[in-house]
Each structure stands twice: as structure tokens, then as C-alpha cells.
Amino acid sequence: MSDQDIIQNHISELGQSQDERLPRELGAHHADVDERTPEQLMMFARRFSRFVNYYRGNTAAASGNWESFFPADEDQAARLLSSEDGAAPAHLALWASFLELYELPREALNGLTGLHMDFFYRSVLRFEKQGALPDRAHVLLELKKNTAPTRVGPEHRFLGGKDASGTELVYAPVRDTVVGRGKVTSLRSVFVDSAGQGTVRFAPIANSLDGLGAELQGDEPKWPGFGAQTLPAAELGFALASPVLRMAEGRRKVSLRLKLGGLPQGRMSSALATSGLHAYVTGLKSWVGPLPLTASLASDTLQLDFEVPASEQSIVDYDEKVHGYAYTATAPIVQVFLKAGAALGYEDVKDLDVKDARVSVEVSGITSLQLESDAGRLDPKKAFLPFGSQPAVGSRLMVGCPEALTKKLSEVKLELQWQGLPGNFTQHYSNYGLAGIDNDSFTVSSSFQDAGTWAQRGQGHELFTPLGTTGARELTFTPGSTSHSRPLSSGYKVYALQAAGNLWARRAAQSYVRRSPVFRSFLTAIPDARPGFITLALEHDFKHARYRTKSIELALKYSKSGTGDPVVLSEPYTPVLQGISLSYKAHSDTVSIQSRELEDFSNPDVHFFLIGAFGQMREHGYQRQQFGFVPDKSVPLFPRYLDEGELLVGLSGLQANDSVSLLFQVAEGSADPELARQPLRWSVLCDNYWKAMGQGEVVLDTTNHLLTSGTVTFVIPREATVHNTVLPGGLVWLKAAVTRDTGAVSQLVRVAANAVEVRLQAEGAHPSHLLAPLPEGKIGKLKTPIATVRSVTQPFASFGGRPEESDEALRTRAAERLRHRGRCLTAWDYERLVLGHFPGVYHAKCIPHAKDGSWLAPGHALVVVIPDLRNKNARDPLEPKVDADTLSRIDTFLREHTGMQVQARAKNPRYQRIQLDFKVKLHPGFEFNFYSKLLEQELIQFLSPWAFSADRRLTFGGHVYKSVLLDFVEEREYVDFVTDFKMYSHTGGGSGSQDVQEAHPQTPDALLVSAPMHLIKDAEA
Incomplete structure (x- = not known):
């Protein structure tokens, strides 16, 4: 037999439905x-x-x-x-x-034949009716204020009203539950959207329509617990805190140098980083930014440069009240974020590691300086005399700038804007009778100390030369630079020898100084550095005393001689500064982020932070090392979200070693049954790190990994903390994570604490009670009140109840049991076992030697199931599917009833859509827009009648003829004629393109259904 013949045989097999399980010959009235x-x-x-x-x-x-x-x-x-x-x-x-x-x-x-069968099944073979299964419900308890946790156990009783016979319905807890002060305060979610370059989306209020608090819609408002693509993008990045970032004014440039690891091949470049990142820094009144970045990637080093304009506010220390967030830092902070919608996405940066970091700044144009002279404080806002009105050797100007001098400096500049500066000092002092005075003759000594190892003590800095293009003099200081800026004259040579300690040179210098007072300054001691100040001391005076004595001398000489013109001396220049500004370059230490050493962790120069969807955390290799439950991995540059979806539950009123029972009410049937089942992994937040919770901490889970409503009971481990920054503090945070395919998990309706599962105590209850669930809100009080319990609430209807087995059901079960004997061998066995144990499944078809994607797979069995349409599925009425929880339980059941050599799996059918494409002319008086929609609805109902009537059943097999559908359309009373009539048959979400005369199932698991939309056009258009 060919492969195609085998597949055709599989297609022709129709499977088994619930209504056809009992053969007619075994009916109690088959032969009356x-x-x-x-x-x-x-x-x-x-x-x-x-x-x-x-x-x-x-x-x-x-x-x-x-x-x-x-x-x-x-x-x-x-x-x-x-x-x-x-x-x-x-x-x-x-x-x-x-x-x-x-x-x-x-x-x-x-009834004789029925009695005979009952005698045979029940008396001879000892089959017994399956008893009634009591229904169960979940109740939420709230304690009174200031009461201790209370145990609620099976001995307690809850009242659920009265049944049809007037009997009180009594429910008892299934197990012991400790009801405490825990309360669900916050529900948040994170979703990693892999579309494009990747985006991390977040929901600060997960139980809302948009994740931001909008009210949910519908009779049963549900929400995706693990996020969705419709949520807003999260703010992700990293931050560096460093004292070197304190910059009050001026033009401020910042450079961040990061040594990276885990660089993805071809996914990171200077251009991508430049276009995809921007920065914010802590300003005086708010964050300053966004500031564009210029990135440079060389080998494994990423350098990010940006500039804070001079017009912007001061960069100051982080203040939570001003800047928000929750940084554990007191220094200024720079934040680097991924830009939303940029070419650089989360997928490009999620694997990057940071090894070390360094922050450098360059500030120019600082004018708010503390200025002092020997005469007192100076006002920099107007012209001032830096060395006093009678400058003498040793007169000092002290420029205070704690911002710069409390940092590790690599350069300092003072820009001096002189007022009334003579063009030529030689000419200006030509009549003073002094030789060697020129523009380079007036120098100062300097002294200051930065926060590092640089202690500046230098001499011979010219005050007036060279002048810049703006007419200002720049004094530049760099570590290791010489004290002199021009070649040594004879006087300087004398001083150099004197500095070397040569006794003869000292005496020669003293003699020379007596003859040349210009160089008297070389014997002036350099003043000690004053903390926070740059001290400039004159090394010679400006000849004010010489001016007075020389003027008198020339006047006396002229009065005695009485001949010639009198000689008038130019007044000595008194230095006047019209303006002064300071510039500097500073840097932090290069701090190893991955270091496991305490010294690097406690280094105050640079603190590294990760900025996550809901908060920030300081990250460091030493910090990671302190937690044995945290994998000792490298420090990421950006927060890492390893799972596609996360549900975050914030609990108040709890502490370590407490227990809490959480109720998860799901929207039944909302999980996509076509996706593979996804296990949940629970974690608890401990000092900003997630600790995986094991069986000793997740002690009970009745939700089947959130596929159905139930409770999850936790024991909070001792490592759990409430003082966290990556999420709001004051709460115990639990996390449920789904690695991929979050649609495989049901959407949520409610998450609440202090849930107790109760079960009906069947004594005296009327059997009719189990025919329908107990409506929500019926269980509202305890039969014997507990002093500490304030209120009892039943949030949704009861479940799991089943009346006693009927005689016909017993005969059906017994007849099938005699044949399949509780194990799956033939297709008949698979179908009857599934239908018998899962009443919510209406139809089952077993395809032997097949698996999903292959119809010729020995060792496999595929069971295709159709739900009972009387219980409408929540997803799509035209393509009904068994919910994911039931499929999961069927898979488990099949594994228990098949041999080890067989791999059996249950799945939903493949829906093969029938779509019509035609033009129609309506009779006069019939509006096309309305009646075309009506015609479309009638076609859908004709092709899928089971979606509209409980009496019609959806089954495998069958054919759909194009001529029948054409006749159906033409028979509508409002249709005049039809043209260009085409019929397509296709599977999945696409559209067909080939016109067919007859549609039949193409695969053994296919069902013919109507497409949700037909292409109906106006023939007159």
C-alpha cells in the first residue's frame, strides 16, 4: 500500500463521539x-x-x-x-x-434486557456505579486587624446556602492552610518582545488594559499575566555614580570608558551605539537630558562622550526627592538608556558584560570662583586688583574652586583677562633705570593639591605672555610639567644653581640680586598649598616703590640742573583682572566591576548600576559573590531578562519564613493549546537578586502551571528581603517566569492571598446540586465562626462536581472496559479511554503511527480531540479547541496507559477553511452594505452550523461542493444573480488562491469549517 493510500485511509476514519460510544445492540431497549x-x-x-x-x-x-x-x-x-x-x-x-x-x-x-445486563455487569462482573464527586470551591479569608495568623483546617465548616431540597450545603477545607496578614499589593509583568532588534516591555499595573492602569473590559476581565506585545517599552540602561561628575557650571564634557566582554559579532558598532543610546545626568532641579552621545568602540573598549551645555543647570549629587528612582548613591549619576525604536535593540546588547569603568570630565569656563588676595575677599563680577593696589614680592592671589581640586586632575587652566595691560613693558619701564625688564619678567609661583597624588609647586609662570587670540593669558598646569615656560636667563641660572644647594652660587645670586632687584623674587619661598585653592604668589613686584624714589630723584636732579626737559616716569602697571575663569580635566579611578575584592567594591570613585524595568540596583562582582544562590557570572552591561515573560507579585504583611496561599483565577481556555506546554519557575527577591524556589518553598501548586484556576502555597525563605531597589521596597516579591511562548499560559482574572480550597460535604445534599456549579458568592460565612476571621468570600463558581453515574453510563463504561482493559493498543482503545475519562471532549480520533507533522511515524500515536460545543470555548467559536489544561491532562493520562515503546500525544484538529469569492447582484430595494454582511453570516452558519446550534455536531470527514454553495446563495430572496463564483480551501491564517469544485479534508486531522470572512463584491461596482 502506498503512502498516499495510508494517508487516505487515515482521512476516511471518522473517530468516535460521546453519543456513539455505546453500541445500539447493548442498549437496554434495543430488543424490547x-x-x-x-x-x-x-x-x-x-x-x-x-x-x-x-x-x-x-x-x-x-x-x-x-x-x-x-x-x-x-x-x-x-x-x-x-x-x-x-x-x-x-x-x-x-x-x-x-x-x-x-x-x-x-x-x-x-426492562428485562436491561436488568439482565445490570445483573451481568454489576453482580457477575462486580462493576459498581461511580459515586457522585463533590464540587469544590475557593474562598478568600480576611483576618481582623492586629490578629495573629490562623490555621484553617478540615474540621472547620463553611456554609454555601441551601439546595433544591432545602438542605444546607456545607463545605470543608481540603487541607490545612495558614491564613496570615499577607496581601497582594502589586502585580507587574515583563515581556521580552523578540520582534525586530528586540524590545523589553513592561506593565507597572499588570491587571489593567494597557499595563498602565486602564480599566479592563468585558464580563470576565482578563489580562496577560506574562505581558504582551501591546505593552509600552521599558526604560533599560545602566548608570555610573562618581564624585568626579560634580560640575556646577561652564561647558562640561563627560567621557565614560567601559571595558566590555561578550561583544556580539557584527551586532555592535560605534555608529549603532551613537544612534541607539542617550544619557541623563542629575541636575540641580531635575534630570538633565536626554543628551546625545558620541560612541567610539575600539577592540573591547567602548567610550561614550557627551556634553552638558553651559546654559544647563548644575550637575549635583543624586537626591531621591528631586530625581526619583531608588539609587543607593550620594554622588552625581549619569544614566545611559537604550533609545526606543532605534536600530540598536535589546537583542544587540543583552549579552554584553562590563569589566571595568572610568569616568572623565572636562570643564571649561568656570567663573563662580572664590577669590582672595592678601587684602581680603575679591568680587569676580567686576574688575579687581588680584595682588592689591601696591603689589609686592609674595603678594598672593588665591583662586578657590573646590569642585576641581577635590578631584583627581589631569589638567588645570586659569584664563586671566587683564585690563589696561601695557603693550611693551620694556618701553613702559624705560626710565626706571632698570635693565632686563620685558613682558616675560613678571612671573608667579603656584601651589595647589588635587584629591589624588598631584601636589603642584612651581615657579616662573609668566603672567602676561603669551596672550591668546582673545587677549587673555592662559596658565596651564599638568602633572609633571616644568615650572618654567621660557629659557633660563642668567638670573634663572643663578636660581637653578642655588636650588641645587651650591654655596658659591647662593652668594653670587645674593650679590646679583642686590644689583638687580628685578630678580629678588627668586628668593621668595613658594607658599604652602591651601586646600581647595590655587595660590599664585608674585615672584617680583611692579616697581611701585622704585617709581616713587626714581620720580623724586629725577625731580631733584631737574631742579638742581634747571636745564633740559623734565623726565616723567610712566606709572608702574598695577595688575587689574577684568575677568578670570578656570578650566580643568579630571578623572576617576579605573574601577574593576567584575572584581571579587572588597577594595574594588568599596571604591567610592565609580559605582555601577543596572536600570531595569521597575528600578535600579548596584551591580558588582564582589556583591554577586556574597550570595551563594546567585550564579557567579560576569556583570552585565544592561539588565538581563532571560525569560520571555515574567509575572511579579508584590506581597505586603509578610516576612521571611512566613507562608502564604495565593489564589490564581485564570480565564479558562485562554491559553493557546497549539503551543507547547511551558513550566513555570518561581523565584523570590533577595537583596535585588532572584533566588530560585524549590519544592521546600513552593509546597503546593494546583494550577497545573497556571493552565487552570487554583492555589499556589509558598513558604518565604529566610533570604527574602523587603529592602530592594530593583522593585519597590517594603514588599516581598515573587516571580513566575516562562522561558518562551507565554501564550501557552492562561490569562489571569484575579490573584489574591489567603485562599482556602473547600469541598462539599455530601451528607444530605440533593443530587441535583451537582448538575450545575455553585454560583460565586454563595459561600460567605463559617458555620462556627473563627474569632480572628473577619470575612469570607467566594470569588468564582465551584468546579469539579459530578453526579452519580447513570445506568447507561455504567453499561457504556463496563462494555468498553471489557474490550480495552484499561490499556491503549488499538485506535478504538485510545478513543474510548479518552472519551471515558474526559467528558469535556466530545469527539476523539486516533491516528496510529503518526505524530504532529508526520503521518508515517511508527512508535507514535496522535489523538485528535474536539471539545464539547455545549461549553463554549473562550477563544474562537468557528475553530473550537480543547483548552491547554485538558490537553496536558490527556497527555499525562495517555502516558500512563500506553506501553513504554509508544509516544502518544493529544492535539486539536487542523481547521481547513472554506472561503467563497464572488460577485452578487441584489434585487432592487436591498441595500448592498447590509445584505452582503447578512449573506456572509448566513454562509458562515450554513458551513459551520454546529457553531450556532447545540443540536449540530462537528465531526471529521465530509465534502463541500461548490455547486451546493452556489445554489444556497442564489436561493436567498434578496439575491438576483451571482457571477465569478469561486471557492477556496486552505488551512491556517492565509488565503486560498486556487478555485476548487469540491473541498475535502487534506490531512487526517483536518476539519472543514467556514472561513471567518467571505469575499463578497457588488456585481454593479
């Missing part, structure tokens, strides 16, 4: 002893009366028979038997009464 109805018995009496003579009066001869006394046909007999007006003849009324009485022995007689 007396199968006649009262009408038929009436006709039997008429036929029999032909043979009974009728004697009129006392005559001896018969005058006929009794046939004429009975109805002529069954219709007359039926009218006679149903007549209640007393018009029937007396003899027929008497006969009808006999027939009515005869029904009792007739029913007993006809």
Missing part, C-alpha cells in the same frame, strides 16, 4: 419484549376484532365482528388516546384506560 406503542396496540385490537363475532341482542347468530368499534388508523387512535374532552365512546374509553394501565407491566417486561 413488547415494542408496541398504545396506538399500535389499538390497531392490534382492531385487527384481532375481525376474528371476534358480534352478537346483537339475544340472537344466536352472529351479525358481524368487532372491527368497526375501533379506530380505522393510527391517527384516529392517537387522537382518541390523547382526547381529554370525554367525547370518546365508553367502550373505547375503557379500552384506552386498559392500555394506560398496561404500560406498567409493559415497562417492566421491556
Whole structure:
């Protein structure tokens, strides 16, 4: 047999439905002893009366028979038997009464075959009816204020109202539950959207329409517990805190140098980082930003540069009240975020590690300086005399800038804008009788100390040369630079020898100084550095004293000689600063982020933080090392979300070693059954790190990994903390994670603490109670109140109840059990076992030697199941599917009833859609827009009648003919004619393209259904 023939045979097999499980031959009334109805018995009496003579009066001869006394046909007999007006003849009324009485022995007689089967099944084979299964419910308890946790156990009783017979319904807890002060305060979710370059989406209020608090819609408002693509993008990044970032004013440039690991091949570049990142820094009144970044990636080092304009506010220490967030830092902070919608996405950066970090700044144009001279404080807002009105050797100008001098500096610049500066000092002092004075002659010594190892003590810094393009003099100081900026003159050489300690040189220098007072400054000691100040001390004066004495001398000389023109000295220059500004370059230490050493962890120069969806945390290798439950991995540059979806539950009123029972009410059937089942992994937040919870901490889970409503009971481990920053503090945080395919988990309706599962105590309860669930809210109080319990609430209807097995159900089960004997060998066995154990499944079809995606797979068995359409599925009425929880339980059941060599799996059918494409002309007076929609709905109902009527069933097999559908359309009273009529048959979400005359299932698991939309066009358009 060819492969195609095998597949065709699989297609032709229709499977088994619930209604057809019991063979007709095993029906209790398949062969009744007396199968006649009262009408038929009436006709039997008429036929029999032909043979009974009728004697009129006392005559001896018969005058006929009794046939004429009975109805002529069954219709007359039926009218006679149903007549209640007393018009029937007396003899027929008497006969009808006999027939009515005869029904009792007739029913007993006809029940003989059923009694025989019952005797055989129940007395001989010892089959017993399955007893009623009591229904269960969940209740939520709330304790009174200031009460201790309370145990609620099976000995307690809850009241659920009365049943149809007036009997009180009593429910008892299934197990012991400790009810405490725990309360679900916050529900949040994270979803990693892999579309494009990847985006992390978040919901600060998960139980809302948009994740941000919008009210949910619908009768049963549900929400995706593990996020969805419709949520807003989260703010992800990293941050560095460093004192070097304190910058009050000026033009401020910041450079972040990061040594990276885990660079993805081809997924990171300078251009991508430049376009995909931006920065914020802590300003005086708010965050400053976003600031564009310039990125440079060389080998494994990423450098990020940005500039804070001079017009922006001061960069100050982080203040939670001003800046928000929850950083554990007091220094200024720079935050680097991924830009939303940029070419650089989360998938590009999620694997990056950071090994070490360094922060550098360059500030220029600082004018808010603390200025002092020997005469006192100076005002930098107007012109001032930096060395006083009579500058002398050793006169000092002290420039205070704690911002710069409390950092590790690599350069300092002072820009001096002089006022009234002579163009030529040689000419200016030409009549002073002094040699060697020029523009380079006026120098200062300098002294200051930064926060590192640099202690500046230098001499010979010219005050007036060279001048910049703006006419200002820049004094530049760098570590290791020389004290002199020009070649040594003879005087400088003398000083150099003196500095070397040569006694002869010192004496020669003293003699030279006496003759050349210009160089007297070389014997002036460099002043000690004052914390936070740059001190400039004059190394020579500006000849104010010489001016006075020389002026008198020239005046006396002129008065004595009385000849020639008098010599007028130019007044000595008194230094006046019109403006002063300071610039500097500073840097932090290079701090190892991955270091396992305490010294690096406690280094105050750089603190590294990760910015997650809901908060921030300081990250460091040493910090990771302190937690044995945290894998000792490298430190990520961006927060890592290893799972596609996360549900975060914030609990108040709990502490370590407490227990809490959480109720998870799910929207039944909302999980996508086509996706593979996804296990949940629970974790608890401990000092900003997630600790996986094991069986000793997740002690009970009745939700089947959130596929159905139930409770999950936790014991909070001792490592759990409430002082966290990655999520809001003050709460115990639990996390449920799904690695992928979050749609495989049901959506949520409610999450609440202090849940207790209760079960009906069946004593005295009326059997009819189990035919329908107990509505929500019926269980509202305890039979014997508990002093600490304030209220009892039943949030949704009861579940799991089942009445006692009927006689027919027993016969069906017994007959099947005798054949399959509780194990799956043939396709018949698979179908009957699944239908018998899962009443919510209406139809089952077993495809042997097949698996999903292959119809010729020995060692496999595929069971295709259709749900009972009387219980409408929550997802799609045109393509109904068994919910994921039931599929999961069927898979487990099949594993328990098949051999080890067989892999059996249950799945939903493949729906093969029938779609029509045609043009239609309507009769005059019929509006096309309305009646085209009506026609579409009628076609859908015609092709999928089971979606609209409980009497119609969805089954495998069958054919759909194009001619039948065309005839159906043409018969509509509002349709004039149809043209271009085409029929497509396709599976999945696509559209067909090939017109077919007949549609039939293409695969063994396919069902023919209507497409949700048909292509109906106006023939006159």
C-alpha cells in the first residue's frame, strides 16, 4: 500500500463521539419484549376484532365482528388516546384506560434486557456505579486587624446556602492552610518582545488594559499575566555614580570608558551605539537630558562622550526627592538608556558584560570662583586688583574652586583677562633705570593639591605672555610639567644653581640680586598649598616703590640742573583682572566591576548600576559573590531578562519564613493549546537578586502551571528581603517566569492571598446540586465562626462536581472496559479511554503511527480531540479547541496507559477553511452594505452550523461542493444573480488562491469549517 493510500485511509476514519460510544445492540431497549406503542396496540385490537363475532341482542347468530368499534388508523387512535374532552365512546374509553394501565407491566417486561445486563455487569462482573464527586470551591479569608495568623483546617465548616431540597450545603477545607496578614499589593509583568532588534516591555499595573492602569473590559476581565506585545517599552540602561561628575557650571564634557566582554559579532558598532543610546545626568532641579552621545568602540573598549551645555543647570549629587528612582548613591549619576525604536535593540546588547569603568570630565569656563588676595575677599563680577593696589614680592592671589581640586586632575587652566595691560613693558619701564625688564619678567609661583597624588609647586609662570587670540593669558598646569615656560636667563641660572644647594652660587645670586632687584623674587619661598585653592604668589613686584624714589630723584636732579626737559616716569602697571575663569580635566579611578575584592567594591570613585524595568540596583562582582544562590557570572552591561515573560507579585504583611496561599483565577481556555506546554519557575527577591524556589518553598501548586484556576502555597525563605531597589521596597516579591511562548499560559482574572480550597460535604445534599456549579458568592460565612476571621468570600463558581453515574453510563463504561482493559493498543482503545475519562471532549480520533507533522511515524500515536460545543470555548467559536489544561491532562493520562515503546500525544484538529469569492447582484430595494454582511453570516452558519446550534455536531470527514454553495446563495430572496463564483480551501491564517469544485479534508486531522470572512463584491461596482 502506498503512502498516499495510508494517508487516505487515515482521512476516511471518522473517530468516535460521546453519543456513539455505546453500541445500539447493548442498549437496554434495543430488543424490547413488547415494542408496541398504545396506538399500535389499538390497531392490534382492531385487527384481532375481525376474528371476534358480534352478537346483537339475544340472537344466536352472529351479525358481524368487532372491527368497526375501533379506530380505522393510527391517527384516529392517537387522537382518541390523547382526547381529554370525554367525547370518546365508553367502550373505547375503557379500552384506552386498559392500555394506560398496561404500560406498567409493559415497562417492566421491556426492562428485562436491561436488568439482565445490570445483573451481568454489576453482580457477575462486580462493576459498581461511580459515586457522585463533590464540587469544590475557593474562598478568600480576611483576618481582623492586629490578629495573629490562623490555621484553617478540615474540621472547620463553611456554609454555601441551601439546595433544591432545602438542605444546607456545607463545605470543608481540603487541607490545612495558614491564613496570615499577607496581601497582594502589586502585580507587574515583563515581556521580552523578540520582534525586530528586540524590545523589553513592561506593565507597572499588570491587571489593567494597557499595563498602565486602564480599566479592563468585558464580563470576565482578563489580562496577560506574562505581558504582551501591546505593552509600552521599558526604560533599560545602566548608570555610573562618581564624585568626579560634580560640575556646577561652564561647558562640561563627560567621557565614560567601559571595558566590555561578550561583544556580539557584527551586532555592535560605534555608529549603532551613537544612534541607539542617550544619557541623563542629575541636575540641580531635575534630570538633565536626554543628551546625545558620541560612541567610539575600539577592540573591547567602548567610550561614550557627551556634553552638558553651559546654559544647563548644575550637575549635583543624586537626591531621591528631586530625581526619583531608588539609587543607593550620594554622588552625581549619569544614566545611559537604550533609545526606543532605534536600530540598536535589546537583542544587540543583552549579552554584553562590563569589566571595568572610568569616568572623565572636562570643564571649561568656570567663573563662580572664590577669590582672595592678601587684602581680603575679591568680587569676580567686576574688575579687581588680584595682588592689591601696591603689589609686592609674595603678594598672593588665591583662586578657590573646590569642585576641581577635590578631584583627581589631569589638567588645570586659569584664563586671566587683564585690563589696561601695557603693550611693551620694556618701553613702559624705560626710565626706571632698570635693565632686563620685558613682558616675560613678571612671573608667579603656584601651589595647589588635587584629591589624588598631584601636589603642584612651581615657579616662573609668566603672567602676561603669551596672550591668546582673545587677549587673555592662559596658565596651564599638568602633572609633571616644568615650572618654567621660557629659557633660563642668567638670573634663572643663578636660581637653578642655588636650588641645587651650591654655596658659591647662593652668594653670587645674593650679590646679583642686590644689583638687580628685578630678580629678588627668586628668593621668595613658594607658599604652602591651601586646600581647595590655587595660590599664585608674585615672584617680583611692579616697581611701585622704585617709581616713587626714581620720580623724586629725577625731580631733584631737574631742579638742581634747571636745564633740559623734565623726565616723567610712566606709572608702574598695577595688575587689574577684568575677568578670570578656570578650566580643568579630571578623572576617576579605573574601577574593576567584575572584581571579587572588597577594595574594588568599596571604591567610592565609580559605582555601577543596572536600570531595569521597575528600578535600579548596584551591580558588582564582589556583591554577586556574597550570595551563594546567585550564579557567579560576569556583570552585565544592561539588565538581563532571560525569560520571555515574567509575572511579579508584590506581597505586603509578610516576612521571611512566613507562608502564604495565593489564589490564581485564570480565564479558562485562554491559553493557546497549539503551543507547547511551558513550566513555570518561581523565584523570590533577595537583596535585588532572584533566588530560585524549590519544592521546600513552593509546597503546593494546583494550577497545573497556571493552565487552570487554583492555589499556589509558598513558604518565604529566610533570604527574602523587603529592602530592594530593583522593585519597590517594603514588599516581598515573587516571580513566575516562562522561558518562551507565554501564550501557552492562561490569562489571569484575579490573584489574591489567603485562599482556602473547600469541598462539599455530601451528607444530605440533593443530587441535583451537582448538575450545575455553585454560583460565586454563595459561600460567605463559617458555620462556627473563627474569632480572628473577619470575612469570607467566594470569588468564582465551584468546579469539579459530578453526579452519580447513570445506568447507561455504567453499561457504556463496563462494555468498553471489557474490550480495552484499561490499556491503549488499538485506535478504538485510545478513543474510548479518552472519551471515558474526559467528558469535556466530545469527539476523539486516533491516528496510529503518526505524530504532529508526520503521518508515517511508527512508535507514535496522535489523538485528535474536539471539545464539547455545549461549553463554549473562550477563544474562537468557528475553530473550537480543547483548552491547554485538558490537553496536558490527556497527555499525562495517555502516558500512563500506553506501553513504554509508544509516544502518544493529544492535539486539536487542523481547521481547513472554506472561503467563497464572488460577485452578487441584489434585487432592487436591498441595500448592498447590509445584505452582503447578512449573506456572509448566513454562509458562515450554513458551513459551520454546529457553531450556532447545540443540536449540530462537528465531526471529521465530509465534502463541500461548490455547486451546493452556489445554489444556497442564489436561493436567498434578496439575491438576483451571482457571477465569478469561486471557492477556496486552505488551512491556517492565509488565503486560498486556487478555485476548487469540491473541498475535502487534506490531512487526517483536518476539519472543514467556514472561513471567518467571505469575499463578497457588488456585481454593479
